[in-house]
Amino acid sequence: MFKLNGGLAQTQNEPCEVIVSQFSESKQEIRSIIIDSEPWFVAKDVCDTLGHTNPSVAIKMLDDDERGKKSLGRQGMAWVVNESGLYALILRSNKPYARQFRKWITSEVLPSLRKRGHYSVNKAKNDDYVDARNVPYGWTEMNGFRVRTVTIDGQDWFSINDINRALHSATGSYQLARKLNAVETLAAKIFIFGNTYPAWFANKKGLSLILSGSRKNTTQLDESQLCLPFGGGE
Known part of the structure:
Protein backbone atom coordinates (compact mmCIF):
# COMPACT_ATOMS: atom_id res chain seq x y z
CA MET A 1 0.00 0.00 0.00
CA PHE A 2 1.01 3.64 -0.39
CA LYS A 3 -0.69 6.88 0.48
CA LEU A 4 -1.93 9.56 -1.85
CA ASN A 5 -3.79 12.83 -1.36
CA GLY A 6 -2.83 13.48 2.23
CA GLY A 7 -3.21 9.96 3.58
CA LEU A 8 -5.76 8.31 1.30
CA ALA A 9 -4.60 4.72 0.85
CA GLN A 10 -4.50 3.23 -2.63
CA THR A 11 -3.48 -0.24 -3.74
CA GLN A 12 -0.35 -0.18 -5.87
CA ASN A 13 -1.33 -3.01 -8.18
CA GLU A 14 -4.84 -1.78 -8.91
CA PRO A 15 -4.57 -0.45 -12.49
CA CYS A 16 -6.11 2.86 -13.54
CA GLU A 17 -7.14 4.15 -16.93
CA VAL A 18 -4.19 5.91 -18.52
CA ILE A 19 -5.05 9.26 -20.12
CA VAL A 20 -2.63 10.72 -22.66
CA SER A 21 -2.14 14.45 -23.37
CA GLN A 22 0.45 16.00 -25.65
CA PHE A 23 2.37 19.19 -24.91
CA SER A 24 2.54 20.97 -28.27
CA GLU A 25 5.82 22.76 -27.56
CA SER A 26 7.88 19.57 -27.11
CA LYS A 27 5.46 17.06 -28.72
CA GLN A 28 6.00 14.97 -25.57
CA GLU A 29 3.16 12.73 -24.39
CA ILE A 30 2.17 13.19 -20.74
CA ARG A 31 0.37 10.22 -19.22
CA SER A 32 -1.97 10.77 -16.31
CA ILE A 33 -4.40 8.81 -14.15
CA ILE A 34 -7.35 9.83 -12.01
CA ILE A 35 -7.45 8.74 -8.35
CA ASP A 36 -10.50 9.84 -6.36
CA SER A 37 -11.24 12.56 -8.91
CA GLU A 38 -7.71 13.98 -8.63
CA PRO A 39 -5.14 13.81 -11.46
CA TRP A 40 -1.73 12.19 -11.00
CA PHE A 41 0.97 12.39 -13.66
CA VAL A 42 3.56 9.82 -14.75
CA ALA A 43 6.79 11.23 -13.33
CA LYS A 44 9.04 10.00 -16.16
CA ASP A 45 6.96 11.80 -18.80
CA VAL A 46 7.03 15.03 -16.80
CA CYS A 47 10.78 14.75 -16.17
CA ASP A 48 11.50 14.04 -19.84
CA THR A 49 9.52 17.11 -20.87
CA LEU A 50 11.09 19.38 -18.27
CA GLY A 51 14.66 18.21 -18.85
CA HIS A 52 15.22 16.37 -15.57
CA THR A 53 17.78 13.84 -16.81
CA ASN A 54 17.58 11.65 -13.71
CA PRO A 55 13.90 11.13 -12.82
CA SER A 56 14.76 8.96 -9.80
CA VAL A 57 16.70 11.82 -8.18
CA ALA A 58 14.01 14.37 -9.06
CA ILE A 59 11.29 12.18 -7.54
CA LYS A 60 13.25 11.59 -4.33
CA MET A 61 13.33 15.34 -3.73
CA LEU A 62 9.52 15.40 -3.47
CA ASP A 63 7.58 14.90 -0.24
CA ASP A 64 6.10 11.46 0.39
CA ASP A 65 2.55 12.71 -0.11
CA GLU A 66 3.49 14.15 -3.52
CA ARG A 67 4.61 10.88 -5.10
CA GLY A 68 3.70 7.20 -5.26
CA LYS A 69 3.93 4.08 -7.39
CA LYS A 70 0.94 2.93 -9.35
CA SER A 71 0.11 0.18 -11.84
CA LEU A 72 -0.50 1.40 -15.40
CA GLY A 73 -1.83 -1.97 -16.50
CA ARG A 74 0.25 -3.55 -19.25
CA GLN A 75 2.63 -0.60 -19.12
CA GLY A 76 3.75 -1.82 -15.69
CA MET A 77 4.43 0.05 -12.47
CA ALA A 78 5.37 3.71 -12.64
CA TRP A 79 6.09 6.59 -10.32
CA VAL A 80 3.32 9.19 -10.37
CA VAL A 81 3.19 12.69 -8.89
CA ASN A 82 0.22 14.77 -7.80
CA GLU A 83 -0.43 18.41 -8.64
CA SER A 84 1.85 19.67 -5.86
CA GLY A 85 4.67 17.36 -6.97
CA LEU A 86 4.15 18.42 -10.57
CA TYR A 87 4.58 22.09 -9.68
CA ALA A 88 7.75 21.28 -7.73
CA LEU A 89 9.23 19.60 -10.81
CA ILE A 90 8.24 22.56 -12.98
CA LEU A 91 9.92 25.05 -10.63
CA ARG A 92 13.18 23.07 -10.78
CA SER A 93 13.21 22.96 -14.59
CA ASN A 94 15.63 25.02 -16.67
CA LYS A 95 13.70 24.49 -19.90
CA PRO A 96 12.74 27.78 -21.60
CA TYR A 97 9.17 26.54 -22.07
CA ALA A 98 8.68 25.47 -18.42
CA ARG A 99 6.43 28.47 -17.77
CA GLN A 100 4.39 27.70 -20.89
CA PHE A 101 4.12 24.07 -19.74
CA ARG A 102 2.81 25.22 -16.34
CA LYS A 103 0.21 27.48 -17.96
CA TRP A 104 -0.89 24.64 -20.25
CA ILE A 105 -1.26 22.31 -17.27
CA THR A 106 -3.13 24.78 -15.06
CA SER A 107 -5.39 26.39 -17.65
CA GLU A 108 -6.23 23.45 -19.90
CA VAL A 109 -5.19 20.00 -18.74
CA LEU A 110 -6.09 20.04 -15.04
CA PRO A 111 -9.58 21.55 -15.43
CA SER A 112 -10.42 19.19 -18.27
CA LEU A 113 -9.07 16.11 -16.46
CA ARG A 114 -11.15 16.89 -13.40
CA LYS A 115 -14.26 17.59 -15.45
CA ARG A 116 -14.23 14.78 -17.99
CA GLY A 117 -11.31 12.51 -17.21
CA HIS A 118 -9.37 13.30 -20.38
CA TYR A 119 -7.79 16.23 -22.18
CA SER A 120 -10.21 17.57 -24.76
CA VAL A 121 -8.94 17.68 -28.30
CA ASN A 122 -11.55 20.19 -29.39
CA LYS A 123 -8.81 22.83 -29.71
CA ALA A 124 -6.50 20.60 -31.72
CA LYS A 125 -5.70 21.74 -35.22
CA ASN A 126 -7.14 19.55 -37.94
CA ASP A 127 -3.75 19.35 -39.63
Whole structure:
Protein backbone atom coordinates (compact mmCIF):
# COMPACT_ATOMS: atom_id res chain seq x y z
CA MET A 1 0.00 0.00 0.00
CA PHE A 2 1.01 3.64 -0.39
CA LYS A 3 -0.69 6.88 0.48
CA LEU A 4 -1.93 9.56 -1.85
CA ASN A 5 -3.79 12.83 -1.36
CA GLY A 6 -2.83 13.48 2.23
CA GLY A 7 -3.21 9.96 3.58
CA LEU A 8 -5.76 8.31 1.30
CA ALA A 9 -4.60 4.72 0.85
CA GLN A 10 -4.50 3.23 -2.63
CA THR A 11 -3.48 -0.24 -3.74
CA GLN A 12 -0.35 -0.18 -5.87
CA ASN A 13 -1.33 -3.01 -8.18
CA GLU A 14 -4.84 -1.78 -8.91
CA PRO A 15 -4.57 -0.45 -12.49
CA CYS A 16 -6.11 2.86 -13.54
CA GLU A 17 -7.14 4.15 -16.93
CA VAL A 18 -4.19 5.91 -18.52
CA ILE A 19 -5.05 9.26 -20.12
CA VAL A 20 -2.63 10.72 -22.66
CA SER A 21 -2.14 14.45 -23.37
CA GLN A 22 0.45 16.00 -25.65
CA PHE A 23 2.37 19.19 -24.91
CA SER A 24 2.54 20.97 -28.27
CA GLU A 25 5.82 22.76 -27.56
CA SER A 26 7.88 19.57 -27.11
CA LYS A 27 5.46 17.06 -28.72
CA GLN A 28 6.00 14.97 -25.57
CA GLU A 29 3.16 12.73 -24.39
CA ILE A 30 2.17 13.19 -20.74
CA ARG A 31 0.37 10.22 -19.22
CA SER A 32 -1.97 10.77 -16.31
CA ILE A 33 -4.40 8.81 -14.15
CA ILE A 34 -7.35 9.83 -12.01
CA ILE A 35 -7.45 8.74 -8.35
CA ASP A 36 -10.50 9.84 -6.36
CA SER A 37 -11.24 12.56 -8.91
CA GLU A 38 -7.71 13.98 -8.63
CA PRO A 39 -5.14 13.81 -11.46
CA TRP A 40 -1.73 12.19 -11.00
CA PHE A 41 0.97 12.39 -13.66
CA VAL A 42 3.56 9.82 -14.75
CA ALA A 43 6.79 11.23 -13.33
CA LYS A 44 9.04 10.00 -16.16
CA ASP A 45 6.96 11.80 -18.80
CA VAL A 46 7.03 15.03 -16.80
CA CYS A 47 10.78 14.75 -16.17
CA ASP A 48 11.50 14.04 -19.84
CA THR A 49 9.52 17.11 -20.87
CA LEU A 50 11.09 19.38 -18.27
CA GLY A 51 14.66 18.21 -18.85
CA HIS A 52 15.22 16.37 -15.57
CA THR A 53 17.78 13.84 -16.81
CA ASN A 54 17.58 11.65 -13.71
CA PRO A 55 13.90 11.13 -12.82
CA SER A 56 14.76 8.96 -9.80
CA VAL A 57 16.70 11.82 -8.18
CA ALA A 58 14.01 14.37 -9.06
CA ILE A 59 11.29 12.18 -7.54
CA LYS A 60 13.25 11.59 -4.33
CA MET A 61 13.33 15.34 -3.73
CA LEU A 62 9.52 15.40 -3.47
CA ASP A 63 7.58 14.90 -0.24
CA ASP A 64 6.10 11.46 0.39
CA ASP A 65 2.55 12.71 -0.11
CA GLU A 66 3.49 14.15 -3.52
CA ARG A 67 4.61 10.88 -5.10
CA GLY A 68 3.70 7.20 -5.26
CA LYS A 69 3.93 4.08 -7.39
CA LYS A 70 0.94 2.93 -9.35
CA SER A 71 0.11 0.18 -11.84
CA LEU A 72 -0.50 1.40 -15.40
CA GLY A 73 -1.83 -1.97 -16.50
CA ARG A 74 0.25 -3.55 -19.25
CA GLN A 75 2.63 -0.60 -19.12
CA GLY A 76 3.75 -1.82 -15.69
CA MET A 77 4.43 0.05 -12.47
CA ALA A 78 5.37 3.71 -12.64
CA TRP A 79 6.09 6.59 -10.32
CA VAL A 80 3.32 9.19 -10.37
CA VAL A 81 3.19 12.69 -8.89
CA ASN A 82 0.22 14.77 -7.80
CA GLU A 83 -0.43 18.41 -8.64
CA SER A 84 1.85 19.67 -5.86
CA GLY A 85 4.67 17.36 -6.97
CA LEU A 86 4.15 18.42 -10.57
CA TYR A 87 4.58 22.09 -9.68
CA ALA A 88 7.75 21.28 -7.73
CA LEU A 89 9.23 19.60 -10.81
CA ILE A 90 8.24 22.56 -12.98
CA LEU A 91 9.92 25.05 -10.63
CA ARG A 92 13.18 23.07 -10.78
CA SER A 93 13.21 22.96 -14.59
CA ASN A 94 15.63 25.02 -16.67
CA LYS A 95 13.70 24.49 -19.90
CA PRO A 96 12.74 27.78 -21.60
CA TYR A 97 9.17 26.54 -22.07
CA ALA A 98 8.68 25.47 -18.42
CA ARG A 99 6.43 28.47 -17.77
CA GLN A 100 4.39 27.70 -20.89
CA PHE A 101 4.12 24.07 -19.74
CA ARG A 102 2.81 25.22 -16.34
CA LYS A 103 0.21 27.48 -17.96
CA TRP A 104 -0.89 24.64 -20.25
CA ILE A 105 -1.26 22.31 -17.27
CA THR A 106 -3.13 24.78 -15.06
CA SER A 107 -5.39 26.39 -17.65
CA GLU A 108 -6.23 23.45 -19.90
CA VAL A 109 -5.19 20.00 -18.74
CA LEU A 110 -6.09 20.04 -15.04
CA PRO A 111 -9.58 21.55 -15.43
CA SER A 112 -10.42 19.19 -18.27
CA LEU A 113 -9.07 16.11 -16.46
CA ARG A 114 -11.15 16.89 -13.40
CA LYS A 115 -14.26 17.59 -15.45
CA ARG A 116 -14.23 14.78 -17.99
CA GLY A 117 -11.31 12.51 -17.21
CA HIS A 118 -9.37 13.30 -20.38
CA TYR A 119 -7.79 16.23 -22.18
CA SER A 120 -10.21 17.57 -24.76
CA VAL A 121 -8.94 17.68 -28.30
CA ASN A 122 -11.55 20.19 -29.39
CA LYS A 123 -8.81 22.83 -29.71
CA ALA A 124 -6.50 20.60 -31.72
CA LYS A 125 -5.70 21.74 -35.22
CA ASN A 126 -7.14 19.55 -37.94
CA ASP A 127 -3.75 19.35 -39.63
CA ASP A 128 -2.30 17.71 -36.51
CA TYR A 129 -4.18 14.50 -37.24
CA VAL A 130 -6.33 12.70 -39.79
CA ASP A 131 -10.01 12.78 -38.85
CA ALA A 132 -11.27 9.32 -39.85
CA ARG A 133 -14.27 9.12 -37.52
CA ASN A 134 -16.52 8.51 -40.52
CA VAL A 135 -14.37 5.60 -41.76
CA PRO A 136 -15.30 2.13 -40.41
CA TYR A 137 -12.32 0.33 -38.93
CA GLY A 138 -11.50 -3.37 -38.61
CA TRP A 139 -8.94 -5.37 -36.72
CA THR A 140 -6.20 -7.94 -37.07
CA GLU A 141 -5.06 -10.48 -34.48
CA MET A 142 -1.53 -10.28 -33.11
CA ASN A 143 -0.16 -12.51 -30.35
CA GLY A 144 -3.72 -13.15 -29.22
CA PHE A 145 -4.66 -9.45 -29.11
CA ARG A 146 -6.84 -7.40 -31.41
CA VAL A 147 -5.11 -4.55 -33.22
CA ARG A 148 -7.41 -1.94 -34.71
CA THR A 149 -6.76 -1.12 -38.36
CA VAL A 150 -8.27 1.52 -40.61
CA THR A 151 -7.89 1.99 -44.36
CA ILE A 152 -7.46 5.57 -45.59
CA ASP A 153 -6.94 6.36 -49.27
CA GLY A 154 -6.10 2.72 -49.93
CA GLN A 155 -3.45 2.49 -47.19
CA ASP A 156 -3.83 0.35 -44.07
CA TRP A 157 -2.94 1.83 -40.68
CA PHE A 158 -2.54 -0.10 -37.40
CA SER A 159 -3.04 1.21 -33.87
CA ILE A 160 0.37 1.59 -32.18
CA ASN A 161 -1.24 1.42 -28.72
CA ASP A 162 -2.79 -1.94 -29.63
CA ILE A 163 0.51 -3.15 -31.11
CA ASN A 164 2.28 -2.25 -27.86
CA ARG A 165 -0.29 -4.21 -25.86
CA ALA A 166 0.18 -7.23 -28.11
CA LEU A 167 3.96 -7.04 -27.72
CA HIS A 168 3.81 -6.18 -23.99
CA SER A 169 5.88 -3.10 -24.77
CA ALA A 170 6.13 -0.13 -22.40
CA THR A 171 7.39 2.21 -25.13
CA GLY A 172 5.13 5.24 -25.53
CA SER A 173 3.27 5.52 -28.81
CA TYR A 174 4.73 8.96 -29.53
CA GLN A 175 8.30 7.79 -28.95
CA LEU A 176 7.71 4.84 -31.27
CA ALA A 177 6.05 7.01 -33.91
CA ARG A 178 8.96 9.47 -33.79
CA LYS A 179 11.41 6.63 -34.46
CA LEU A 180 9.30 5.35 -37.34
CA ASN A 181 9.14 8.82 -38.91
CA ALA A 182 12.88 9.50 -38.64
CA VAL A 183 13.48 8.79 -42.35
CA GLU A 184 10.03 8.67 -43.93
CA THR A 185 6.42 8.94 -42.79
CA LEU A 186 5.50 5.52 -41.42
CA ALA A 187 3.24 6.69 -38.58
CA ALA A 188 0.37 9.16 -38.43
CA LYS A 189 -2.03 10.48 -35.82
CA ILE A 190 -5.56 9.33 -36.68
CA PHE A 191 -8.89 10.08 -34.99
CA ILE A 192 -11.14 7.00 -35.36
CA PHE A 193 -14.77 6.51 -34.39
CA GLY A 194 -15.26 5.69 -30.71
CA ASN A 195 -12.00 7.24 -29.52
CA THR A 196 -11.94 10.35 -27.32
CA TYR A 197 -8.80 11.72 -28.94
CA PRO A 198 -6.52 11.04 -31.94
CA ALA A 199 -3.97 8.25 -31.53
CA TRP A 200 -0.85 7.09 -33.36
CA PHE A 201 -1.13 4.49 -36.14
CA ALA A 202 1.60 2.83 -38.21
CA ASN A 203 1.32 1.77 -41.84
CA LYS A 204 2.30 -1.72 -43.01
CA LYS A 205 5.98 -0.89 -43.35
CA GLY A 206 5.96 0.71 -39.92
CA LEU A 207 4.21 -2.32 -38.48
CA SER A 208 6.79 -4.62 -40.05
CA LEU A 209 9.62 -2.58 -38.49
CA ILE A 210 7.96 -2.72 -35.07
CA LEU A 211 7.50 -6.48 -35.33
CA SER A 212 11.05 -7.06 -36.55
CA GLY A 213 12.40 -5.10 -33.59
CA SER A 214 10.41 -6.97 -30.94
CA ARG A 215 11.62 -10.13 -29.24
CA LYS A 216 8.09 -10.90 -28.09
CA ASN A 217 6.52 -11.02 -31.52
CA THR A 218 5.20 -14.39 -32.66
CA THR A 219 3.14 -13.02 -35.55
CA GLN A 220 4.12 -12.85 -39.20
CA LEU A 221 2.37 -10.05 -41.09
CA ASP A 222 -0.06 -11.85 -43.39
CA GLU A 223 -2.71 -9.93 -45.31
CA SER A 224 -4.94 -12.99 -45.32
CA GLN A 225 -5.24 -12.65 -41.53
CA LEU A 226 -6.39 -9.03 -41.65
CA CYS A 227 -10.06 -8.39 -40.88
CA LEU A 228 -11.48 -5.68 -43.10
CA PRO A 229 -13.89 -3.01 -41.82
CA PHE A 230 -17.08 -4.51 -40.41
CA GLY A 231 -14.95 -7.55 -39.52
CA GLY A 232 -14.99 -6.95 -35.79
CA GLY A 233 -14.35 -3.30 -35.12
CA GLU A 234 -15.41 -2.47 -31.58
